[in-house]
Amino acid sequence: MRRTLRRSCAACARSKHSCDLGTPSCSRCLKRRVQCVYANEPLTATAAPAATDLARLSPTLAAGSHFASVDPFESYPQTRLPRDHVQRLIHSFLHKIAFQYYPLDLSPQTNPFLVSWWPIALGDPALFHVSLQTACLDEELLAQRGFHTSELLMADSVALLRRKVEDSSLAVQDGTMNSVITLATIEFGKGNTAVAAMHVDGVKRLVNLRGGINAVRQTSPLTARMVSWVSMLIAGQPQFETQDDAGVGHGIPPIPEWQRELPATLLTDAPELSSLDVRNDVGNVFLRLRHVFQATQQVPFSSTRLHDLACFVIHRLLLSVPKAEAQPSSPHTESVRYATVLYMFIIQGPTYFPHAVIFNQILNRLVGHLEEAQQIPDIHESLNVWFLSVGMVAAAGTPHYPWFVERAAVTAKSLLLGSWDDALAHIKNILWLGTTHVDDLFRPHWEVALAAASHPESPDLEGCVLPSVTGSGFI
Incomplete structure (x- = not known):
C-alpha cells in the first residue's frame, strides 16, 4: 500500500474534519478544549515511542562509513528530491546547521533549533523545505558546482509559503514566521537585499497580527529572538520597539536582571x-x-x-x-x-x-x-x-x-x-x-x-x- 502523510491532528482525522494544523493546538481542538495530537507520519506506520524521537536528534545517530537513515518512519513532508538526498540534508541540518545558526547552545538536548524548530518543521512543509535549503546551500557552497538543488528548494519553499500566507489561520503560525525570516537571511546572503527587505516587511506584518513581538515570544521564544535579531541585521536598524525598563509594552522585553532596583x-x-x-x-x-x-x-x-x-x-x-x-x-x-x-x-x-x-x-x-x-x-x-x-x-x-x-x-x-x-x-x-x-x-x-x-x-x-x-x- 502506498504510504501517505497525515494532514490533520488525530482528533480531526477521526472525525474526518479538515485541520488547520495550528500549534500547539489546532483551532478545532482548541474550541472543543480537547488534547491536540499531531504526528506527521505515514498512516500505515506504527507509533514511534518518544525515545525514538530523541534518538533521531542525537548526534550519535549516524555511524559507520554509510549514511544512516535519520528517520526510519520517514515522517517528514514530501519533497521533489531523492530520498537519499533528503536524508543527507536532514542529517546536515541536525548535526551542523542547527549549531551554526545557534552557537550559543551546543547541546543536542537543548539547542532550540533541535528541540523547538525541527519538530515544527516535521509538520510544516514550507519550513521543512526552507530548513533543507539552508543545509543544501551549505553543501553546494562547499562543492562549488552551482546551486541547482537549492534553487529548486527555494521555488518549492516560496510556493508552499505563499499558500500558508493566504490562509489567515496559517499565516500567523510560528513555522510561517520562521520560514519567512530564514528566506530573508538566504536572500540577504546572496546579495538580494531588496528581496530580503521584502521578507522582513512581511514577517513584521505577521508579528503585528500576532499582537507584537512579545506575544510571539510567549509561544516561541526562538521565533521572537530570531525575527527581531535577524530583521535588525538585514535592515541595518531595529525593526521592533523595546519594552520600558519595567517591562511594559508589546516590544522586546528586558531580562529580569535589568529590572532590579538600582x-x-x-x-x-x-x-x-x-x-x-x-x-x-x-x-x-x-x-x-x-x-x-x-x-x-x-x-x-x-x-x-x-x-x-x-x-x-x-x-x-x-x-x-x-x-x-x-x-x-x-x-x-x-x-x-x-x-x-x-x-x-x-x-x-x-x-x-x-x-x-x-x-x-x-x-x-x-x-x-x-x-x-x-x-x-x-x-x-x-x-x-x-x-x-x-x-x-x-x-x-x-x-x-x-x-x-x-x-x-x-x-x-x-x-x-x-x-x-x-x-x-x-x-x-x-x-x-x-x-x-x-x-x-x-x-x-x-x-x-x-x-x-x-x-x-x-x-x-x-x-x-x-x-x-x-x-x-x-x-
Missing part, C-alpha cells in the same frame, strides 16, 4: 559619565548594563540570557539615535552609544548568521565620533582605555585597526600600562563581563598595542592579523 550610589560611582555631556537615555542603558554585569560576578547567566540582553540593549540604543540635526548629540554620547553596541555584539558573537554588515557600519560611526571626541580634553582615562579596547577588537581585519592600535599604544605610554592586567584594571572600571571567553577576545589586541608602545619603530600593523568577531559564511 543602587542609590550608581550615578556617584560613575564619574566617567557625570563629567561628560552624555544624554540621559544612553547613560541609563549604560549604567543599568554595568549593574547587570556586576551582578553576574556572583550569579553568571546563560548564553541565551546574554543573547536576550544583547538584543534588548542594542535595540534600545539604536532606536534612540538622534535624527540628523533635529536632535544634536555630543560626540561623547554617541561614542558611548556605539561602543556599547559593539561591545554587546562582541561578547555575544555571531548568531543565526554573520552580523558583519551592520557591525562595520556601527564601527565607522564610532571612529567618526571618537575622532571628534578626542578634540575635547579631559576625557576620563579609564573610559578612553575602554573605547580603544572595544575599537581594537571590533576593527580587527579592517583598515581602522592601525588607527586604534596606535592610539592604544600612545595611551599605554601616558598611563604607564605595562601589561594586559594594567589595561584590564581600567576596562573593569567602565564596562566588563568577566568571562574567560571575553578575556581571550581582548587580551591579544592589547598585547599588540603594548608591543607597539615599547618599540617606537612600530610593528607592521597593516600586516597584523587577528581574527574578526563578525563571523563568516553564507548564512
Whole structure:
C-alpha cells in the first residue's frame, strides 16, 4: 500500500474534519478544549515511542562509513528530491546547521533549533523545505558546482509559503514566521537585499497580527529572538520597539536582571559619565548594563540570557539615535552609544548568521565620533582605555585597526600600562563581563598595542592579523 502523510491532528482525522494544523493546538481542538495530537507520519506506520524521537536528534545517530537513515518512519513532508538526498540534508541540518545558526547552545538536548524548530518543521512543509535549503546551500557552497538543488528548494519553499500566507489561520503560525525570516537571511546572503527587505516587511506584518513581538515570544521564544535579531541585521536598524525598563509594552522585553532596583550610589560611582555631556537615555542603558554585569560576578547567566540582553540593549540604543540635526548629540554620547553596541555584539558573537554588515557600519560611526571626541580634553582615562579596547577588537581585519592600535599604544605610554592586567584594571572600571571567553577576545589586541608602545619603530600593523568577531559564511 502506498504510504501517505497525515494532514490533520488525530482528533480531526477521526472525525474526518479538515485541520488547520495550528500549534500547539489546532483551532478545532482548541474550541472543543480537547488534547491536540499531531504526528506527521505515514498512516500505515506504527507509533514511534518518544525515545525514538530523541534518538533521531542525537548526534550519535549516524555511524559507520554509510549514511544512516535519520528517520526510519520517514515522517517528514514530501519533497521533489531523492530520498537519499533528503536524508543527507536532514542529517546536515541536525548535526551542523542547527549549531551554526545557534552557537550559543551546543547541546543536542537543548539547542532550540533541535528541540523547538525541527519538530515544527516535521509538520510544516514550507519550513521543512526552507530548513533543507539552508543545509543544501551549505553543501553546494562547499562543492562549488552551482546551486541547482537549492534553487529548486527555494521555488518549492516560496510556493508552499505563499499558500500558508493566504490562509489567515496559517499565516500567523510560528513555522510561517520562521520560514519567512530564514528566506530573508538566504536572500540577504546572496546579495538580494531588496528581496530580503521584502521578507522582513512581511514577517513584521505577521508579528503585528500576532499582537507584537512579545506575544510571539510567549509561544516561541526562538521565533521572537530570531525575527527581531535577524530583521535588525538585514535592515541595518531595529525593526521592533523595546519594552520600558519595567517591562511594559508589546516590544522586546528586558531580562529580569535589568529590572532590579538600582543602587542609590550608581550615578556617584560613575564619574566617567557625570563629567561628560552624555544624554540621559544612553547613560541609563549604560549604567543599568554595568549593574547587570556586576551582578553576574556572583550569579553568571546563560548564553541565551546574554543573547536576550544583547538584543534588548542594542535595540534600545539604536532606536534612540538622534535624527540628523533635529536632535544634536555630543560626540561623547554617541561614542558611548556605539561602543556599547559593539561591545554587546562582541561578547555575544555571531548568531543565526554573520552580523558583519551592520557591525562595520556601527564601527565607522564610532571612529567618526571618537575622532571628534578626542578634540575635547579631559576625557576620563579609564573610559578612553575602554573605547580603544572595544575599537581594537571590533576593527580587527579592517583598515581602522592601525588607527586604534596606535592610539592604544600612545595611551599605554601616558598611563604607564605595562601589561594586559594594567589595561584590564581600567576596562573593569567602565564596562566588563568577566568571562574567560571575553578575556581571550581582548587580551591579544592589547598585547599588540603594548608591543607597539615599547618599540617606537612600530610593528607592521597593516600586516597584523587577528581574527574578526563578525563571523563568516553564507548564512
